[in-house]
Amino acid sequence: MPASPDSPAPAPITVATSPFQGQRPGTSGLRKKTRVFMQPGYLENFTQSVFDAIGGLAGRVLVLGGDGRFFNAAAIQVILRMAAANGAARVIVGQGGILSTPAASNLIRLHGADGGIILSASHNPGGEDQDFGMKFNGPNGGPAPEAVTEAIHARSLEIDAYRTLDSADLDLSTLGCRQLGATEVEIIDPVADYAALMERLFDFDAIRALFAGGFTMRFDAMHAVTGPYAREIFERRLGAAPGSVVNAVPLPDFGGGHPDPNPVWARELFDLMMGAEAPDFGAASDGDGDRNMIMGRGVYVTPSDSLAVLAANAALAPGYAAGIRGIARSMPTSRAADRVAAARGVGMYETPTGWKFFGNLLDAGRVTICGEESAGTGSDHVREKDGLWAVLLWLNILAARREPVAAIMAAHWAEYGRDYYSRHDYEAVAADRAEALIARLRALLPALPGQEFAGLRVESADDFAYHDPVDGSTSAHQGIRVMFTDGSRVVLRLSGTGTEGATLRVYLERHAAPGEDHGLAPETALAPVIAAAEALALIRGHTGRDRPDVTT
Ligand code: G6P
Ligand code: ZN
Numbered sequence: 001m002p003a004s005p006d007s008p009a010p011a012p013i014t015v016a017t018s019p020f021q022g023q024r025p026g027t028s029g030l031r032k033k034t035r036v037f038m039q040p041g042y043l044e045n046f047t048q049s050v051f052d053a054i055g056g057l058a059g060r061v062l063v064l065g066g067d068g069r070f071f072n073a074a075a076i077q078v079i080l081r082m083a084a085a086n087g088a089a090r091v092i093v094g095q096g097g098i099l100s101t102p103a104a105s106n107l108i109r110l111h112g113a114d115g116g117i118i119l120s121a122s123h124n125p126g127g128e129d130q131d132f133g134m135k136f137n138g139p140n141g142g143p144a145p146e147a148v149t150e151a152i153h154a155r156s157l158e159i160d161a162y163r164t165l166d167s168a169d170l171d172l173s174t175l176g177c178r179q180l181g182a183t184e185v186e187i188i189d190p191v192a193d194y195a196a197l198m199e200r201l202f203d204f205d206a207i208r209a210l211f212a213g214g215f216t217m218r219f220d221a222m223h224a225v226t227g228p229y230a231r232e233i234f235e236r237r238l239g240a241a242p243g244s245v246v247n248a249v250p251l252p253d254f255g256g257g258h259p260d261p262n263p264v265w266a267r268e269l270f271d272l273m274m275g276a277e278a279p280d281f282g283a284a285s286d287g288d289g290d291r292n293m294i295m296g297r298g299v300y301v302t303p304s305d306s307l308a309v310l311a312a313n314a315a316l317a318p319g320y321a322a323g324i325r326g327i328a329r330s331m332p333t334s335r336a337a338d339r340v341a342a343a344r345g346v347g348m349y350e351t352p353t354g355w356k357f358f359g360n361l362l363d364a365g366r367v368t369i370c371g372e373e374s375a376g377t378g379s380d381h382v383r384e385k386d387g388l389w390a391v392l393l394w395l396n397i398l399a400a401r402r403e404p405v406a407a408i409m410a411a412h413w414a415e416y417g418r419d420y421y422s423r424h425d426y427e428a429v430a431a432d433r434a435e436a437l438i439a440r441l442r443a444l445l446p447a448l449p450g451q452e453f454a455g456l457r458v459e460s461a462d463d464f465a466y467h468d469p470v471d472g473s474t475s476a477h478q479g480i481r482v483m484f485t486d487g488s489r490v491v492l493r494l495s496g497t498g499t500e501g502a503t504l505r506v507y508l509e510r511h512a513a514p515g516e517d518h519g520l521a522p523e524t525a526l527a528p529v530i531a532a533a534e535a536l537a538l539i540r541g542h543t544g545r546d547r548p549d550v551t552t
Contacts, residue, residue, distance in 0.1 A: 010167040010181060012085035016160065017041045023049065023156035025149040027354045027496030029135025031121045034071050037132040041162075046152075047079050047117075048162035050136045051086050053151040054115060058087035063107045063137075065099025065190065066119025067225040067288040069126030070252040073097050075119050075134070077169045084183035085163035091183060094190035097172050098250065100225045100289030102378070102386035103194040105141035109382065110193055114139055120225075120288035122497070123260035127253040142359035142383030146475065191232050194388075198233060201319030201381055202392045206399040211239045215398070216279035219391065220269045223247045223255035226285040229388055238395075244279075259286050261293035261375055261387070262552045263300060274298060281398065281405065285387030290355075291375040292387040294394055296405020302421050302522075304334035304509075307371030309412050310393050312340045314369060316400040317393055319381065324368035328361050330354070331464050331479055332491045332507040333373040334419040343416070352466045352478035353496065355385050360470035373423060373507065413518040419511050420525035424548035425495075426504040426539070434494055434502035437542040441480045441492065448482065454531035456484040464491075482536065487511045490533045504543060506533055 020039075023030055023046050030046055037043050051057045062083055066072040076097035083091050092107055093099075099107070101118055108116045121133035136144045136152065144152070170178050170185060178185045211217075217240050221227035227248035234240040247255065258265040261284035273282040273295040282295035294301040301309070311327050314320035326347030327337050341348035347366055351357035355378075358370040362380045371377040376385030394405075401408060426434075448461040464478040479493030488510040495503035508529045512518055523530075533539065540546055 009179070010165045012163050012181065013166055014161050014163055015044070017045055017162055019157050019159055020045055024153040025135065025144070028122060028143060029118070029133050031124065031131060031133035031497060034126075034128055034130055034132040037075070037134075038071060043075055043078055043134070044082065044162045044164065045156060045159050046134060047082050049152050049156040049159055050117070051082070052159070053148060053155045054136075056086065057083055059089050060114040061090045061092070061111060062088055063092045063099070063104050063111070063113050063116030065094035065104050066097055067100070068096070068098050068250040068252065069120065069132065069254070069287065070128055070130070071132050072119050072252070075132075076172065078164075079117060080170060080180060080185060081165040081167060082163060084181040085165045088183045090186060092186045092188055093172060095172060095175060095187050098190045098225060098228075100190070100194070100229060102290055102382050102384045102389065103190055103229070105137060105382035105384040106194055106197055107188075108137060108139065108141040112139075116141070118288065122288050123258070123265075123286040123291060124497075125254060125258050126287065130253070137383070140359060140363055140383050142362070143354070143356035145356055145359060146473070191229050194229060195233050195237065197381060198389065198392055199237070201389070202317050202396045203399065204238060207238050207392070207395045210395070210399040211241075215281070216241065217244050217281040217283070218269060218272060218279050219245045220261070220266055220282075220284040221245055221248045222257055222259040222261065222266065222284060222286065223249060223251040224259040224285065224287045224289070225250055226289040226388060229289065230285075233388065233392070254287065261286050261291050264550050264552065266293055269293070270295065270300065273300070281395070283391040283394070285391075286375070289387050290378075290385040292377060292390040293375060294390065294405075296409070299406045299409060301405065301409060302334070302373075303371065303375045303377065304329075304336050304373050304419060304421050305409065305412070306390065307333065307369070307377055308336035308340050308416065309408060310371075310377060310390065310397075311337055311369045312412065313397045313401070314393065317396040320368065320379070325365060326361070326367035328358050328367045328370040330357070330372040331481065332423075332493065332505070333371060334421045334509045335511070336416065336419040337371065339416040349469075352464065352475050353493065357466065357468070357475070359383055360468055364470045366470070373421070410518070414514055417511055417513040417516070418518040419509055420520070420522050421509045422522050422526050423552045424506040424508065425550040425552070426506075426543045426545055427498070427549040428501040429504055429543045429545075431502040433542050433544070434504050437504065437537060437539070438480065438492065438494060441537060445480070453535040454528065456486065456488060456528060456532040459483045459485045484532065488529045488532070490529060490536065492533075492537055504539070506537070506539065506548070508533060
């Protein structure tokens with residue numbers, strides 16, 4: 001495509017700066033209050049640190065986009081100028097600065113780009129007084145591995161200058177190529193390539209026939225990035241009734257909501273699906289489009305169960321017809337998927353929390369499907385979790401099996417047993433108190449086996465350490481894991497994505513074998529495990545709270 005002739009050709013300038021403390025990427029990139037990112041030089045320092053840590057940008061190709069939250073548009077312009085001043089050959093940017101996380105991952109792979117920058121704080125609220133974030137993904141399309149994020153952080157501590165251009169903002173509202181200094185900026189449709197990928201993986205004809213037969217669905221885009229993707233795919237290409245996609249217009253503050261697809265934050269959808277007017281299928285996605293929530297009429301599918309059901313039924317979709325090679329889940333995710341892997345004789349991998357840990361396993365071809373309790377599911381089609389992918393795989397399965405979601409769940413539990421599961425979050429706890437709770441447990445670990453807590457006896461306990469079988473690296477201190485003799489499990493860890501104090505996550509699960517009662521309310525089934533967790537970890541005393549802030 002020819003570059004527009006009126007482009008300016010400004011010369012790169014070097015701006016002196018000094019380091020900001022705390023530019024260390026967490027579970028998923030650097031995430032801070034928006035106003036922190038808006039400080040003069042803050043975004044610039046981190047961006048230059050990324051470029052420097054990957055060996056410079058000269059002659060390289062970058063994908064750039066974000067979830068459209070407050071400050072997205074301004075930050076995209078800053079990064080474009082810096083990419084050009086750092087000598088990038090080409091930057092591929094989503095129209096209007098918009099790209100969902102999985103779509104960005106796909107574009108990196110499709111164009112053989114050297115990496116990508118995604119602006120998002122995922123499911124955290126957006127706005128001037130809310131959250132902002134920036135993550136770097138590598139050439140495989142996945143979140144930068146720890147070695148890279150550590151190098152970015154190290155660079156941020158010694159940075160003394162960044163490069164930029166003295167140039168006007170580029171118009172990102174129309175498709176096509178623009179010239180920025182010596183860099184070509186290609187503005188692309190954020191949806192097209194992603195939708196084409198989905199058409200290759202799933203049986204769109206079967207799903208179209210399902211909708212044509214009267215199947216109903218509601219997809220809640222939560223005023224976040226998936227709106228345009230969902231309208232195009234579900235309503236236009238698959239024939240879901242117009243209006244099936246709600247809250248479809250992305251807004252800088254997500255309409256004042258909290259774009260996290262779970263029963264708490266997607267309450268409206270949850271209530272609809274549990275009520276008399278429920279459609280056949282309900283789903284939602286988060287700020288940047290990588291998370292998902294799945295519901296049937298009268299049934300909420302936990303992310304851990306969803307992973308297991310998707311893995312067990314993946315072969316019904318054309319893209320996975322040959323079967324799956326293996327499954328990976330994060331350690332706190334329930335062991336439901338392990339039972340599927342064992343039954344199918346495929347590999348099962350348990351990794352720390354964070355999608356980046358799946359990258360090596362996917363690249364090495366060891367696993368096809370991955371998932372996390374935090375509402376992330378995905379496969380080797382990209383290197384991020386993918387909300388719409390999960391929804392489409394469910395639709396493909398529903399189209400093939402022609403059974404309601406509730407029947408599919410019941411059949412799954414009858415075959416594998418049910419892993420009752422819940423997560424309790426204690427948010428914005430004083431960091432020292434949360435750390436003290438974990439430190440106490442760590443010190444107790446060797447003595448725990450054999451001890452009883454509220455009637456449950458500890459079988460084994462450890463502080464999870466992951467040994468990556470592909471690159472040999474070790475990631476220690478990834479969460480306290482306590483296994484009880486009746487097969488129950490409690491996991492405790494501190495979140496790596498919060499922006500205020502510490503968030504303590506307590507993951508609770510109990511297996512009810514095939515033939516046992518699978519119809520209990522999770523809080524009933526888990527009552528003994530919840531009591532044991534309190535007796536063991538003294539959560540109330542440490543946090544000063546008598547109940548969790550969020551239960552999922
Ligand atoms: C992000 C990451 C996930 C992770 C989740 C929860 O969504 O991409 O990989 O599971 O955050 O992380 P946290 O450290 O807050 O429990
Ligand atoms: Zn997300």
